[in-house]
Amino acid sequence: MSITSPAPRDEWRRLLAADPQAVATQTPEWLDCLCARTGRETKRSGARPWKTVDASRLYDLPGGRRGVLPLVARTVAGVPVAEESFPYGWGYGGLVAEGGVTADDCRVVLADLARRPVVRTGVVPTSLAGAAWADAAPERAIRVPYTAQVVDLSPGYDHLWEKVFKRQVRNSVRKAERFSLDVRRERGDDPDGVGVRAFAELYGQQVDRWAAQRGQPLWLAHRVAAAQDRPGQVAAVAAAMGERCVVWSAFHEGRPVAVNVVLQHGRHALGWLSAMDDALSRETLATYVLHTRSFADAAAEGVHWFHMGESDPGSAPERYKAYFGAASISYEALRFERLPLTRADKGLRHVVAKASEIHARRREAARDR
Template identity: 40%
Template sequence: MASAQGSHIEVTSPVPRELWWELARRDRDVLVTQTPTWLDCLCDAWPLEDVSRHYRFASGAELVVPMVRRRSWPGRLLTEESWPGWGVGGAVVPDGAPDVDQARLVFDDLASRPALRVAVRFSPRGPSVWDASVPEGFASVERTTYLLDLAGGFEEAWTRGFHSSVRQGARRAERSQATFEVDRTGRFVPQFQQLYEESLVRWAEQQHEPLALARWRRLREEPPRLVAAVAERFGADCAIWLASHEGRPAAAIVVLRHGTHAKYWRGAMDRSLAAPVHANHMLHRLAIQDACAAGCLLYDMGDARPGSTLARFKESFGARPVFSPAYYRERLPLTAADRYLREAVKRLIGFRNA
């Protein structure tokens, strides 16, 4: 455990787990991806290590910023992230939001890290004080998350949130020959992986992307072992909802839960089996109903590009777009170089956004 102390702030890294969990219990808005369990899942899937940071201010207020970095890389070649590429990270803030001075001290500490790149993405439900405190030297990447408010319960979501086409689709699914199951032990991980591979082939065709490139990119961005790690570490808080048709897996979604926050994390399907029976409408209806029964106040449907097919699908359940930018400081223009290379490859292969 490393600790640094100054006249205004004390920083401890990595954060002792008992302390992190204690502060998370006192933050009623903490997200699934802000928990130590999520960090452990990331470290299971990639060669990452915990460099989370605990801040204690002169007033006695404290907060935690989850953070990881690659293992065994020289310090000045590292990236430290919270964690723009793996969901929403940002500050776990018990007992209310920090003030502007405290937020600025956190940014100043992150800016002083020796890594080539330091990035943080704050909760879309988090206080705007972070946006007001970003110092010079930090750039931002726009992100949009889609959130469904469950405060009114399932009947409210069903009648006022769900579009009529979703309600109609769910009713047709009920009358179909499809079966719908949920498992919280990881038993459906193989079926999900099978459906994900089939989805990958479909996505590659839609985007005019060579399948080999799509597989390499997905493997780099999300190793298959990540799903198994999530199912194992979250246990009963990881629900895999599976639709089957004609005795074969048709569609599946993975929903994680922490406190009053439910998160739709991953989905995959065999379109030829899922579409005729409206499997995805029914899977989300069941997952949302289950979240309401468990006392959840929010169903987080994740990121999507506004105006895209995926965004419209999420909006059809009543989810609303919330802007959630990621902030980063770089000593070399890594993000710009990555963006340039991606765009060059897209132009070369004639990539089409879905």
């Protein structure tokens, strides 16, 4: 089997156009943003010891077809230590192939990844492609379960409004009209960048709110947020993706209320990131307006599937997405590890959650004295 790495960009783009399952996060532009935004020097972290580089792979698949796996490598002193499609928090990866991906294609890719001389390698497919990857996964693969919510736009927006959306959605959109919300749709590369700036402002508010809800020390929440740098990611992705990045924002009397960032490619739209003023969005019902506007816009452009992201089964976010007709789909990220990194990460998250719980109890006890 012939493999070329990094994958030639012209062939990569040809395969994107030939794959009805392809999404925006499988494009070269997305991978370039990922490489540019991770491993960079920041004021808080200084120079980081690793770099993230393009490790995409072009495969000659059985039957004369070809496929590209968007893949990034994290290197230390020029030596790859991890190769992922994609790292946690950077969206969906997985193979792009002529006519769509089959389980046989996935077996070829997973067998190749399992042989890579790195500490960890893995794939995070889209939920709709998850079954093919799960069927192809060998026994030694580590399976990380997720549940995504996806709306079928193929019947058209009018059908969604009349037959699919719950009454709460329709009533909320009608009630929102009395607030005269200023709703804006911008391309990612819009020179004004109003929505991008509003996202940064609202996300900063959310970090403080999440810290209070979790009982997390504020300094720790700010440290984690600075390392993730979601506002910086949004600005970089918007500039690079252009018309494939749609920034929806709502304002009330000049104040930003909510922002949704949507990534579109072919038949798929991804609700990537969002931020809101919690109290003002509840009062104005702006999130209902932004979701319905983004669905109508995507359906008009021929999008069949709107991916609303992941939420735990039975959670409040999952129930909220169900109001719009989102179906929950279970799928798995797949990893191969030479060291137990997934187990260690799970343990660290448990420790952080326990520490936050103890911190919250102490604060509550201090208030009661």
